[in-house]
Amino acid sequence: xxxxxxxxxxxxxxxxxxxxxLKFLVILHKKLKIKYSIIHLPTTNKDVALLKSPHVNKKAxxxxxMRTYRTLFIVKSSPKISILKYTFINKPKSVLLKxxx
Numbered sequence: 001x002x003x004x005x006x007x008x009x010x011x012x013x014x015x016x017x018x019x020x021x022l023k024f025l026v027i028l029h030k031k032l033k034i035k036y037s038i039i040h041l042p043t044t045n046k047d048v049a050l051l052k053s054p055h056v057n058k059k060a061x062x063x064x065x066m067r068t069y070r071t072l073f074i075v076k077s078s079p080k081i082s083i084l085k086y087t088f089i090n091k092p093k094s095v096l097l098k099x100x101x
Contacts, residue, residue, distance in 0.1 A: 009098040041070035
């Protein structure tokens with residue numbers, strides 16, 4: 001019997017949200033005795049500069065930095081649809097998921 005591996009790619013701008021969701025995934029997979037592994041991917045920074053005034057003065061700019069945190073959660077067994085539904089239903093709004101088989 002061939003074991004399927006599926007990957008859940010997590011992405012969020014909130015580090016707290018992604019760590020809490022990772023804890024949820026770890027607890028769920030430990031209770032169900034499913035093997036998994038976690039790979040923390042590098043964060044990406046995006047710098048944005050906005051003008052303070054809509055008029056002529058271009059020297060007055062406001063600078064912002066957006067960080068996106070990424071993690072790869074790899075499950076090393078055949079996926080059950082009920083487990084996948086449960087993981088997607090309990091996902092926070094600020095976390096984006098991509099599932100690959």
